[in-house]
Amino acid sequence: MAKTLRIIVACGSGVATSNVAAEKLKGALSDRGLYAEVRAVDMKSLESEARVADVLVSITPYATRDQELKIPALNGIPLLTGVGISALIDQIVALS
Amino acid sequence: MALSQTTTQLETLAARITPPALFMPNMTNVTTKVNLFQFVSNLLYTNGLLIKSSAFMNALVEREEMGPTLLQDGMAIPHGQDACVLQPSLCVCLFETAFLYETPFSNALVNKVFLFSLPPTMEYHPVEANYFKAFSTNLVNKSFTQGIHTSMDHREFCRHTSQTLSGGVNQIFLS
Numbered sequence: 001m002a003k004t005l006r007i008i009v010a011c012g013s014g015v016a017t018s019n020v021a022a023e024k025l026k027g028a029l030s031d032r033g034l035y036a037e038v039r040a041v042d043m044k045s046l047e048s049e050a051r052v053a054d055v056l057v058s059i060t061p062y063a064t065r066d067q068e069l070k071i072p073a074l075n076g077i078p079l080l081t082g083v084g085i086s087a088l089i090d091q092i093v094a095l096s
Numbered sequence: 097m098a099l100s101q102t103t104t105q106l107e108t109l110a111a112r113i114t115p116p117a118l119f120m121p122n123m124t125n126v127t128t129k130v131n132l133f134q135f136v137s138n139l140l141y142t143n144g145l146l147i148k149s150s151a152f153m154n155a156l157v158e159r160e161e162m163g164p165t166l167l168q169d170g171m172a173i174p175h176g177q178d179a180c181v182l183q184p185s186l187c188v189c190l191f192e193t194a195f196l197y198e199t200p201f202s203n204a205l206v207n208k209v210f211l212f213s214l215p216p217t218m219e220y221h222p223v224e225a226n227y228f229k230a231f232s233t234n235l236v237n238k239s240f241t242q243g244i245h246t247s248m249d250h251r252e253f254c255r256h257t258s259q260t261l262s263g264g265v266n267q268i269f270l271s
Contacts, residue, residue, distance in 0.1 A: 015225050017173060060163040
């Protein structure tokens with residue numbers, strides 16, 4: 001059985017934009033017939049959350065920290081603006 | 097927990113997080129994002145929810161520079177997290193005429209602004225944090241946002257919000 005991809009969606013506070021983005025991501029994955037475990041997290045818990053995740057989708061510009069976190073980091077802004085969601089899902093599919 | 101009981105509890109919580117003074121169903125006095133931030137910062141201060149309006153204004157602006165808070169469908173969810181915030185709250189600003197919401201990333205016309213004021217340690221406010229998460233998650237639900245926009249008064253807003261969020265009530269109160 002294929003392993004379920006664990007995706008964390010991060011923003012500063014973990015209570016606002018990351019939750020909107022996580023919900024949109026679940027919908028966009030579902031539209032492609034994909035399933036992943038998607039969780040919204042805050043930046044304070046990012047390091048610990050990243051230890052048990054496969055991919056980081058970041059709403060704020062923390063993409064450069066991916067080496068530090070040891071998981072790939074993707075730009076999650078398309079999930080808020082609606083522009084480029086398909087390309088983001090392609091990137092996630094490539095990682096699954 | 098019976099559904100009517102949970103809805104009542106949620107309605108009380110919604111009214112605490114968005115007291116009547118923070119529900120503005122027909123805003124006409126601001127036309128730019130900066131005006132809005134100044135107005136809301138002063139409003140939160142005069143309602144005893146902040147200790148310093150300028151510090152909160154700075155927190156809002158700093159967050160805007162980090163990444164977009166602009167969503168689709170004429171919505172924005174700016175938020176400021178700062179030690180000057182005494183109590184987590186949500187300010188609901190609805191506009192009959194959309195205004196241009198400018199950000200370092202993109203600009204768009206906005207007619208619904210949900211502005212969160214957050215203390216630095218949301219861990220000490222788990223119920224409010226869970227409410228904010230549930231509220232934000234439901235912003236992708238068009239019937240939820242349209243229901244807010246057509247709420248005529250504070251009571252109707254609280255009722256509509258609590259009914260929508262009641263499905264996830266266990267996550268709000270019990271986690």
